[in-house]
Amino acid sequence: xxxxxxxxxxxxxxxxxxxxxxxxxxxxxxxxxxxxxxxxxxxxxxxxxxxxxxxxxxxxxxxxxxxxxxxxxxxxxxxxxxxxxxxxxxxxxxxxxxxxxxxxxxxxxxxxxxxxxxxxxxxxxxxxxxxxxxxxxxxxxxxxxxxxxxxxxxxxxxxxxxxxxxxxxxxxxxxxxxxxxxxxxxxxxxxxxxxxxxxxxxxxxxxxxxxxxxxxxx
Numbered sequence: 001x002x003x004x005x006x007x008x009x010x011x012x013x014x015x016x017x018x019x020x021x022x023x024x025x026x027x028x029x030x031x032x033x034x035x036x037x038x039x040x041x042x043x044x045x046x047x048x049x050x051x052x053x054x055x056x057x058x059x060x061x062x063x064x065x066x067x068x069x070x071x072x073x074x075x076x077x078x079x080x081x082x083x084x085x086x087x088x089x090x091x092x093x094x095x096x097x098x099x100x101x102x103x104x105x106x107x108x109x110x111x112x113x114x115x116x117x118x119x120x121x122x123x124x125x126x127x128x129x130x131x132x133x134x135x136x137x138x139x140x141x142x143x144x145x146x147x148x149x150x151x152x153x154x155x156x157x158x159x160x161x162x163x164x165x166x167x168x169x170x171x172x173x174x175x176x177x178x179x180x181x182x183x184x185x186x187x188x189x190x191x192x193x194x195x196x197x198x199x200x201x202x203x204x205x206x207x208x209x210x211x212x213x214x215x216x217x218x
Contacts, residue, residue: 030102031095035176037168052164057113058216059159060104060170063177065116065215066152067101070094072126073133073148077141080134086142086191093145093184100180103173110169116215142193147201149185151208153178 048056074094081087108115116122133144156178163171196204 030099032099034103034106035172037172047166048164052167053111054113056163056167056170057108057111059163060107060111060173061113061116062212062215063156063159063174064101064104064108065119065122065211066155067097067104068116068119068122069126069211070097070148070152071101072123073130073145076127076130077134077145080131081141082138086138089187089191090145093187096180096184100177103177107170107173117218118214122211122215139192139194140196142188142191143196144193145188146185146193147196147204149181149188151204152181153185155208155212156181 071094074090074097078087078090078094081090105115130144133141156174159174160171160178163174
């Protein structure tokens with residue numbers, strides 16, 4: 001099914017429901033190839049110990065949950081966006097986030113791990129948050145995107161430090177995700193996103209910590 005914005009409202013709802021279902025059950029298509037790690041001649045791509053593999057899997061599961069949340073946020077905000085231009089920009093970002101979701105899913109499978117069992121809960125909660133931001137108006141919605149992506153960038157910086165140095169494949173995926181998230185945040189600022197009040201920023205950070213702590217394990 002096409003990811004382009006549908007002309008008929010019912011078609012659009014069907015497309016978004018299909019995207020939501022694929023995000024939760026793990027059947028998201030990718031439009032860009034998985035970033036490939038650069039490996040020296042004769043060097044093993046995945047020479048990880050069991051403990052390193054378990055740690056990498058936990059971190060990539062967190063990233064996978066983050067991308068499930070991103071799908072819910074972008075879909076809900078797009079539904080409430082007033083401007084067609086903004087809807088198109090949110091759709092473009094959502095498509096790139098779908099690549100991230102598929103990349104993380106693939107990497108989890110390579111590491112012999114599963115996605116979070118709480119993905120339906122993460123999706124539902126994020127959809128409600130995105131709807132609240134969207135209903136507050138386009139500038140607030142864009143501000144929410146900008147703040148979310150700023151926090152995600154910081155979070156991915158931490159993962160690049162935490163991932164085992166020899167887990168080059170996970171690091172290559174995270175590095176490309178980080179570059180895309182920075183661009184999404186900059187887009188939101190360029191389009192007039194307002195800075196969110198400090199209490200809301202702090203609440204978002206607390207919720208992110210709860211999510212990362214839980215997703216690493218469950």
